[in-house]
Every structure is written in C-alpha cells, then in structure tokens.
Amino acid sequence: MPAALENIRMLSLFDGISDHDKDRLLQAGHTHKCSRGQMLYAQGDAANHFYIISRGTMQLLRTTPDGHEKTLHILKSGQTLGENEIMEGCSRYVANAIAVEDSVLIEFSATWLKEVSRQYPALGLNLLSLIAQQVHLAELEAEHQATMSASQLVGCFLQRLCVLYGFNPESFELPYSKTLIASRLGMKLETFSRTLSKLKKHGIHVEGTHVSIHDLAQLEHYVCGFCSISDDCATHRAMENLE
Amino acid sequence: MPAALENIRMLSLFDGISDHDKDRLLQAGHTHKCSRGQMLYAQGDAANHFYIISRGTMQLLRTTPDGHEKTLHILKSGQTLGENEIMEGCSRYVANAIAVEDSVLIEFSATWLKEVSRQYPALGLNLLSLIAQQVHLAELEAEHQATMSASQLVGCFLQRLCVLYGFNPESFELPYSKTLIASRLGMKLETFSRTLSKLKKHGIHVEGTHVSIHDLAQLEHYVCGFCSISDDCATHRAMENLE
DNA sequence: CGACACTTTGAAGACGATCAACGCCGGTGG
DNA sequence: CCACCGGCGTTGATCGTCTTCAAAGTGTCG
Numbered sequence: 001m002p003a004a005l006e007n008i009r010m011l012s013l014f015d016g017i018s019d020h021d022k023d024r025l026l027q028a029g030h031t032h033k034c035s036r037g038q039m040l041y042a043q044g045d046a047a048n049h050f051y052i053i054s055r056g057t058m059q060l061l062r063t064t065p066d067g068h069e070k071t072l073h074i075l076k077s078g079q080t081l082g083e084n085e086i087m088e089g090c091s092r093y094v095a096n097a098i099a100v101e102d103s104v105l106i107e108f109s110a111t112w113l114k115e116v117s118r119q120y121p122a123l124g125l126n127l128l129s130l131i132a133q134q135v136h137l138a139e140l141e142a143e144h145q146a147t148m149s150a151s152q153l154v155g156c157f158l159q160r161l162c163v164l165y166g167f168n169p170e171s172f173e174l175p176y177s178k179t180l181i182a183s184r185l186g187m188k189l190e191t192f193s194r195t196l197s198k199l200k201k202h203g204i205h206v207e208g209t210h211v212s213i214h215d216l217a218q219l220e221h222y223v224c225g226f227c228s229i230s231d232d233c234a235t236h237r238a239m240e241n242l243e
Numbered sequence: 244m245p246a247a248l249e250n251i252r253m254l255s256l257f258d259g260i261s262d263h264d265k266d267r268l269l270q271a272g273h274t275h276k277c278s279r280g281q282m283l284y285a286q287g288d289a290a291n292h293f294y295i296i297s298r299g300t301m302q303l304l305r306t307t308p309d310g311h312e313k314t315l316h317i318l319k320s321g322q323t324l325g326e327n328e329i330m331e332g333c334s335r336y337v338a339n340a341i342a343v344e345d346s347v348l349i350e351f352s353a354t355w356l357k358e359v360s361r362q363y364p365a366l367g368l369n370l371l372s373l374i375a376q377q378v379h380l381a382e383l384e385a386e387h388q389a390t391m392s393a394s395q396l397v398g399c400f401l402q403r404l405c406v407l408y409g410f411n412p413e414s415f416e417l418p419y420s421k422t423l424i425a426s427r428l429g430m431k432l433e434t435f436s437r438t439l440s441k442l443k444k445h446g447i448h449v450e451g452t453h454v455s456i457h458d459l460a461q462l463e464h465y466v467c468g469f470c471s472i473s474d475d476c477a478t479h480r481a482m483e484n485l486e
Numbered sequence: 487c488g489a490c491a492c493t494t495t496g497a498a499g500a501c502g503a504t505c506a507a508c509g510c511c512g513g514t515g516g
Numbered sequence: 517c518c519a520c521c522g523g524c525g526t527t528g529a530t531c532g533t534c535t536t537c538a539a540a541g542t543g544t545c546g
Contacts, residue, residue, distance in 0.1 A: 147313055
C-alpha cells in the first residue's frame with residue numbers, strides 16, 4: 001500500500017472497520033497528484049469520483065451565474081471531496097475543486113463509495129454522520145453570513161483556524177493567502193484588509209501572514225454558538241471538521 | 244393505522260421499501276399535535292425524536308448568542324425534523340421547532356431512526372441522499388446570503404415557494420406572514436417590505452398576501468430552475484436584472 | 487532591475503439596519 | 517355599537533457598514 005494511504009486509515013470515516021477490511025477497501029484507491037492552481041474537477045462535471053486529501057490543500061470554488069465567485073470550503077489533508085454530490089443522487093459537482101498548493105489525493109470511484117456504504121453499514125453510518133455535520137456547518141455558515149459583521153466573521157474564522165490546525169492563538173502564520181480567506185468569508189479583499197486593522201484595537205494583530213491574538217477574552221465578541229465554550233459536545237466535533 | 248400515516252407512505256424516504264415493511268416501520272410512530280405558536284422542542288434539547296410533518300407548518304428558529312434570531316427553515320407537510328441532529332451523533336437540537344399553524348406530526352424515537360437505517364439499507368441510503376441534499380441547499384443558502392441583494396433573495400424565495408407548493412406564479416397567496424418570510428431571509432421586516440415595492444418595477448406584484456408575477460421572460464427560468472437541487476440555479480440568472 | 491501577484495489605503499457611493507411614527511385590521515370588553 | 521388594544525405591515529429619515537473604483541505600496545522571482 002502506498003505510504004500516502006497510511007494516515008488515511010485513521011479517518012473517522014473508517015471507524016469501526018477492521019484493519020483487514022480497511023486495507024481491502026483502500027486498495028480500490030488510486031493516488032492522484034494535483035499541483036498548485038490545477039483544477040481537479042469543474043463545477044457541473046459528472047460526479048464520478050470521491051477523493052480523500054492525503055496531503056495539501058484544496059479549494060472549492062463556486063461561480064454564480066451573475067459572475068460572483070465564492071469559496072465554499074478550504075479543505076486540508078484528511079478531508080474529503082465529492083461525497084455530497086455522489087450521495088445526493090443528482091451527480092454533478094456543485095463547485096470547482098482547485099489545488100491551493102501541491103496536493104496528493106486518493107481517488108475512488110463513485111460507485112465504490114456507494115457500494116461500500118451498503119456493504120459496510122458502519123461506514124454508511126459514518127458517512128451519514130459526516131454529511132449530517134456538514135449540514136450543520138453549512139447552516140451555521142448561512143446564519144453567520146446573514147447576521148454577523150465582517151469583524152465577527154474574521155474573528156470567528158481565525159478562531160476556527162486555530163482549532164483546525166492546532167495553532168497557538170498567541171502566535172501563528174496564516175496557512176493561505178488573504179485573498180483566499182476573503183473569498184472564503186464572502187467579502188471583498190479590501191474589506192478583509194480593513195477589518196484586520198480594526199481588529200488590532202481588540203487584541204488581534206495581523207502583520208503580513210503572522211497572527212497574534214493577545215486577548216482571548218476579546219474573541220468572545222466574535223464567537224458563534226458552535227465555536228464558543230458551550231456545554232455542547234457538538235462544538236468540538238463540529239470544529240474538528242471546519243475547513 | 245391512523246389516517247395521518249397514509250400520506251407518509253409516499254415519502255421518498257421510504258422509496259424501495261415494500262408496503263408490508265413500511266407498515267411495520269410506521270407502526271412505531273405516534274401522532275403528535277402541536278398548536279399554533281407551540282414549541283415542539285427547544286434549541287439545545289437532547290435530540291431524542293425524529294418527526295415527520297403530517298399536516299401543518301413548522302418553523303426552525305435559531306437564537307444566536309448575540310441576540311439575533313434567524314429562521315433556518317419553514318417546513319411543510321412531508322418534510323422532516325431532527326434527522327440531522329440524530330445522525331450527527333452529538334444529539335442536541337440546533338434550533339427551536341415552533342408550529343407556525345396548528346400541525347400534526349408523526350413522532351419516532353431517535354433510536355428507531357438509527358435502527359431502521361441500519362436494518363434497511365435502502366432507507367439508510369435514502370436518508371443519506373436526503374441529508375446530502377440538505378448540505379447542498381444550506382451551502383447554496385450561505386452563498387446567497389453572501390452574494391445576493393435583498394431583491395434577489397426575495398425573488399428567489401418567491402420562485403421556490405411556487406415550486407414547493409405548486410403555485411401558479413401568476414397568482415397565489417403567501418402561505419405565511421411577511422414577518423416570518425423576512426426572518427427566513429435573514430432581513431428586517433422593513434427591508435423586506437421596501438424590497439417588495441421595488442420588485443413591482445420588475446413585474447413582481449405583492450398586495451397584502453396576494454402575489455402575481457407577470458414577467459413571463461423571467462417566469463420561464465423560474466420553473467425549470469427551481470425544482471431541482473441543481474447547482475446551476477436558473478434563479479440566479481433570472482435575478483441578474485434585479486439590483 | 488523589472489514584471490507581476492498580492493496587499494494596503496483613500497474617497498465616494500450603495501445598501502440595509504435602526505429608530506420612530508403611522509395605518510390597518512380583528513378581537514375584546516364595556 | 518363603539519372604544520380600545522395588540523399584532524402586523526408600511527413609510528420616512530438617518531446612520532453605519534460594506535463595496536466599488538482608483539492608486540500606490542510590498543514582496544518575490546526571473
């Protein structure tokens with residue numbers, strides 16, 4: 001088995017599957033390299049493949065008919081592409097998938113995914129759980145877009161970044177460009193840039209790609225229900241899957 | 244079997260299940276009445292039940308930590324509540340469920356839902372498909388909130404209403420209050436009201452609860468664009484003209 | 487050094503939120 | 517029968533926020 005597959009075996013998608021079965025399942029996957037800027041698939045293509053990111057970062061970019069572009073997700077290693085479209089039945093990718101940096105993916109056929117989720121009920125339920133979490137996050141996102149200010153969106157984003165990548169909030173580097181982040185947050189680059197200036201007054205300093213958040217208490221102003229230290233265990237689960 | 248269950252058997256959730264098995268499954272359900280304004284469950288409650296709406300309309304209302312309220316969904320008969328939370332594993336409802344009008348629901352236990360989706364792979368996959376569609380819609384919603392103007396949001400909403408309820412766009416009545424619609428669209432009632440005035444210039448007339456959409460050129464796009472979950476949303480195209 | 491992508495800053499304008507006042511209607515109670 | 521009230525919706529004036537357009541600054545890499 002390719003070394004790239006090793007870390008894949010850890011994914012929660014495969015929880016409850018024996019090592020032997022995992023090996024058997026993963027043999028159906030082919031590694032697929034995607035260099036920076038390259039498009040893995042395009043919005044509207046038939047959704048024939050399911051991908052797990054082994055290394056690198058992928059961007060899901062949607063172009064609306066009226067010319068707007070919005071980055072739906074920025075996915076890191078261990079996250080997956082295509083499962084929604086495949087399971088939805090309508091079978092067309094809803095967004096372009098583009099490599100933000102040189103990346104390695106494991107490619108499976110759509111029929112493989114459908115087959116194994118039938119053959120291995122545990123995997124089917126894991127998939128169900130994964131997708132249900134995505135519903136949750138997507139609804140949260142819509143809520144944020146509708147009710148939060150740019151400052152709140154940025155603060156919330158930085159916080160999630162720390163959780164997802166295990167960064168120390170007091171000092172870390174942005175893992176991708178400001179242009180990409182602005183697109184992810186659905187705001188203009190100019191607005192994002194100005195917002196970062198405003199946040200300095202609130203203990204959040206960003207110089208170039210370096211971020212340091214000195215006053216964690218301040219962050220609470222920008223926190224949403226799922227990011228906060230709520231009683232809810234969903235918090236942590238959800239945060240672990242944030243892009 | 245209660246008469247209320249009859250129409251439930253038609254749901255796509257039960258596609259591929261024999262009539263005999265359907266009957267067996269549905270016997271686990273209890274009818275539950277919920278009168279106008281009454282809360283079925285609250286945001287944060289343990290997600291112990293799955294509901295299918297037999298008659299009436301339910302509103303999913305989320306309160307954000309900073310005091311904003313947003314209506315996530317307005318659900319009609321045949322639609323379901325709670326499946327996401329149950330399947331997500333973390334098991335707390337993310338929003339309040341409130342009856343918009345006197346409603347009848349079929350209640351199942353959360354464990355029932357998990358059990359049957361394991362026992363009946365077809366049902367498990369139907370559920371997966373249902374939830375995957377919700378991801379799509381929720382992402383679309385977030386995109387709309389981020390990129391569309393109030394006019395576009397309202398136009399898009401009216402289109403969907405026609406598809407969902409089978410209304411003739413040239414003449415129909417709003418099925419619920421403007422206050423509720425505004426909340427669903429994440430805008431203030433005042434903004435919604437003003438937006439309706441603006442739309443008159445674009446062939447969309449709303450007087451009281453009566454709506455008539457005259458612009459046939461836009462109408463053609465509406466019909467095909469709405470019914471599908473398809474990402475290539477003709478809605479957007481039709482709404483380009485709206486500033 | 488110069489080309490180019492990325493980012494910052496400024497000034498003007500569009501848009502939606504807020505606050506406030508008013509009109510409309512159905513129900514209730516004197 | 518009328519007066520009052522509360523829920524609902526409309527309209528106006530004002531304000532803050534985000535976008536747009538434009539220009540200039542920063543960095544990297546050939």
